Amino acid sequence: MKKENFENGIPEFLMDQKCSEKSANTIKKYEHGVRRFVDALPDDCEITKSHTLAYKETLLNSGYKPATISSYIIVMNKYLKWLGVPDLRVKQLKVQRKSSLSDVLTPDEYKRLLRKARAYGQQDTYLIMKVLANTGIRIGELKYFTVENLKGNYLQINNKGKIRTVPIRQDLARELRKYCRDNKIREGTIFPGKNKGKQLTVSTIWRRLQKLAGELKIKKSKIHPHSFRHLFAKQFLKENTNGLAELADILGHESLETTRIYLVSTDAEKKKKLEGLKY
Numbered sequence: 001m002k003k004e005n006f007e008n009g010i011p012e013f014l015m016d017q018k019c020s021e022k023s024a025n026t027i028k029k030y031e032h033g034v035r036r037f038v039d040a041l042p043d044d045c046e047i048t049k050s051h052t053l054a055y056k057e058t059l060l061n062s063g064y065k066p067a068t069i070s071s072y073i074i075v076m077n078k079y080l081k082w083l084g085v086p087d088l089r090v091k092q093l094k095v096q097r098k099s100s101l102s103d104v105l106t107p108d109e110y111k112r113l114l115r116k117a118r119a120y121g122q123q124d125t126y127l128i129m130k131v132l133a134n135t136g137i138r139i140g141e142l143k144y145f146t147v148e149n150l151k152g153n154y155l156q157i158n159n160k161g162k163i164r165t166v167p168i169r170q171d172l173a174r175e176l177r178k179y180c181r182d183n184k185i186r187e188g189t190i191f192p193g194k195n196k197g198k199q200l201t202v203s204t205i206w207r208r209l210q211k212l213a214g215e216l217k218i219k220k221s222k223i224h225p226h227s228f229r230h231l232f233a234k235q236f237l238k239e240n241t242n243g244l245a246e247l248a249d250i251l252g253h254e255s256l257e258t259t260r261i262y263l264v265s266t267d268a269e270k271k272k273k274l275e276g277l278k279y
Contacts (some may be wrong), residue, residue: 107235
């Protein structure tokens, strides 16, 4: 099989992924990874295992982060299997799990952010943080928080081809319903932006959070929409030490291994435990 065969197969491969209901972002990632791999292949010769190994070596010497290299190899191997040449696949890069979670938002920092948002009159930003920190949803799943969906105490969220049920605390649900009444939001998204009927953009939410963090002297590396998901997971396991499987369901993880990262303590938490040691 020559380079042109690899090139010609890309459109059909991507169409197969689309038919398998992969998300638009995933397909975009696959296309970028596959084209990068194919572009690195030599012209006018039979492609062998030595070429895929050479590509892996190029990635290893690229200066990319291990997670980035790993994702490129995964996409390449997936494409090789789809093409019917699985023998050309290479071994996956082993990335050692970090012993600590770094730059995790603390409960105290979260409370300070809430107070600052209210002081600025940013009630929507305040409630968005509460939703993220009390449900563990991804920022892209905020679209499921609509007036219509708030009538119950559970949300049905469809993401990455999976439907999961996310419970909403009663106090949070009451607060959200009151916010809708006070702001005459009768249908659609609870957090509309400037464009009528459209939700606040992720970039707008991120900029607001960054500004709040800057004024509070909180490390900006801690402030991104996903950090509230991490906070939720850590707090859930703190209150439910045997709740790993339940947390995986709430977060929408297919594997418990993905969820286990939240069992790892931060460096600061390790130090605090160390300071408390008594002999």
